[in-house]
Amino acid sequence: MIDLHSHSTASDGSYSPSALVGLAIERGLSALALTDHDTVAGLPEAEAAASGKGLVIIRGVEIEIAFSPGEFHLLGLRLERLDGELGEALLRLFKSREERNERILARMREAGIGATMGELREMAGEGTLGRPHIAALLVAKKAVRTRQEAFDKYLAKGRPFYESKDCLELGEAMRIVKEAGGLAVVAHPLSLFVSWGRLASLMDEWKELGVDGIEAYHPTAKISQCRRVERMARERDFRVTAGSDFHGTIRPERKLGRTAGNLPIGDEYLAEIGL
Ligand code: AMP
Ligand code: ZN
Ligand code: FE
Ligand code: FE
Numbered sequence: 001m002i003d004l005h006s007h008s009t010a011s012d013g014s015y016s017p018s019a020l021v022g023l024a025i026e027r028g029l030s031a032l033a034l035t036d037h038d039t040v041a042g043l044p045e046a047e048a049a050a051s052g053k054g055l056v057i058i059r060g061v062e063i064e065i066a067f068s069p070g071e072f073h074l075l076g077l078r079l080e081r082l083d084g085e086l087g088e089a090l091l092r093l094f095k096s097r098e099e100r101n102e103r104i105l106a107r108m109r110e111a112g113i114g115a116t117m118g119e120l121r122e123m124a125g126e127g128t129l130g131r132p133h134i135a136a137l138l139v140a141k142k143a144v145r146t147r148q149e150a151f152d153k154y155l156a157k158g159r160p161f162y163e164s165k166d167c168l169e170l171g172e173a174m175r176i177v178k179e180a181g182g183l184a185v186v187a188h189p190l191s192l193f194v195s196w197g198r199l200a201s202l203m204d205e206w207k208e209l210g211v212d213g214i215e216a217y218h219p220t221a222k223i224s225q226c227r228r229v230e231r232m233a234r235e236r237d238f239r240v241t242a243g244s245d246f247h248g249t250i251r252p253e254r255k256l257g258r259t260a261g262n263l264p265i266g267d268e269y270l271a272e273i274g275l
Contacts, residue, residue, distance in 0.1 A: 001257040001264050002031040004058065004273070005075060005187065005215065005243025009125050010034075010042030011062075012132040014248030017042040018049035020256075025055050029257050031270055033243070035060035035075050038093045039128045040082045058273070061090070062187060063177075066167040070193025072186075074173050075215060077241075077273055080181030089168065089176050094128065096166035101129050103163040104155075111160070113143050131155045132250065147250075174210060183273055185213035185241055189229055190221050196228070203236055213239030213272065217259040220245075226260045239272045 007013030008020050015023060017034060024032045032055060034046045043059050050057045059079040065072040079086065101120065108115050115137055123133040123140070135150035144150045154161040168176070174184045186206060189199060203214070216230035217240075233240050242259045245251075259265050 001027070001029050002267055002270055003029060003244050003246065003257045003265055004033045004077065004241045004269060005035050005060075005062070005218070006032060006246040006256065007036055007062075007248075008034060008042040008046070009127045010039050011036035011128045012124075012130055012247060012250070013127075014250050017046035020246075020248075021046050021049040021053075021055060021057070023256055025050075025053055027257050029055060030267060031056040031058060031275070032256075033058035033060040033075075033077055035062045035077070035243075037062050037128060037130065038064070038090055038097065040079065040086070040090065041126075041128075043082065056275070058275070060182075061086075061177075063093075063173050064165075064167045065170050065173055067170075067192065071191045072170070073188065073191070074170065074177070075185040075187045075241075075243075076173075076177035076180065076182040077185055077213075078182050078275070079177070082180065084179065085176050086180040089172075093166065093168070097128065097130065100163050100165035101134070104131075104134055104161050107161045107163070108138075108154075113138070113141055115141060134161075170206075170211075171209060178210075183212040183239065184210070185215055185239065185273075186211060187215045187243075188218035188220060188245070189214060189216075190218070190225060199229075200232060203232055203238070207236050207238070211238070213241050215241045215243055217242030217263070217265070218245060219254050219258070219260055221260050223261040223263070240269075241272055242269050 008017045061076045135147035138150040177184045214233040242265045246256045
């Protein structure tokens with residue numbers, strides 16, 4: 001069993017990179033891609049923890065791409081060089097995120113919910129701060145009862161505390177991932193929130209642009225939908241991947257090494273990414 005999509009405390013997962021590696025070994029995984037949002041900061045710790053334990057760490061990242069109506073996430077897998085252009089781009093995204101978070105906190109204060117950057121930092125530890133942590137802060141401040149309520153009421157697109165952050169264009173993100181020696185894989189394409197017909201034409205464009213693969217299997221989709229995405233991807237000669245998008249205890253329904261329909265992710269997916 002393997003997993004090609006997971007998060008640690010370097011972004012919004014609840015396990016530190018070494019705890020995540022410990023869990024992967026306990027579950028009998030032979031390979032794990034750590035794909036934190038907009039950061040590669042967890043990779044050295046994950047690699048050190050996995051060293052000599054029979055678990056291969058695949059260096060990854062998950063980058064948000066400018067898109068509407070839904071969310072577009074691009075996975076970079078098998079990264080070889082973490083500095084250079086990739087490092088610079090991630091630093092830029094980090095700064096834009098910090099500014100965005102400040103704007104959200106200002107909106108909260110205007111609404112009478114006093115909150116400081118220090119309090120937000122406590123919610124996330126060392127990792128990249130995002131709306132999931134702000135949602136946790138809103139729960140801690142008793143403004144809402146659950147993190148989901150925080151999104152539904154305040155933080156989702158179109159809600160009163162929403163603030164956008166800079167995103168990369170697909171072409172630029174792809175160029176950066178490839179410059180780092182990685183494969184560019186479109187994550188959970190159903191989150192784009194487009195019709196099947198539109199998805200087909202987007203896939204044609206991605207192929208043209210040089211996208212390497214499609215994450216057809218993701219736990220938020222039904223298996224029948226995943227199979228349909230896989231067929232569409234295979235018709236266009238994309239690599240096909242599967243992941244759990246594991247976040248730890250903050251999303252307990254997602255299990256490491258398992259994807260849509262609780263299916264275990266087999267080792268055959270390693271060949272898909274050339275390993
Ligand atoms: P950020 O990158 O800080 O804008 O946060 C994005 C993350 O927030 C996503 O990866 C999701 O985990 C979470 N998120 C975004 N929209 C929603 C929503 N409507 N409900 C629950 N979680 C959401
Ligand atoms: Zn996440
Ligand atoms: Fe994602
Ligand atoms: Fe993810």
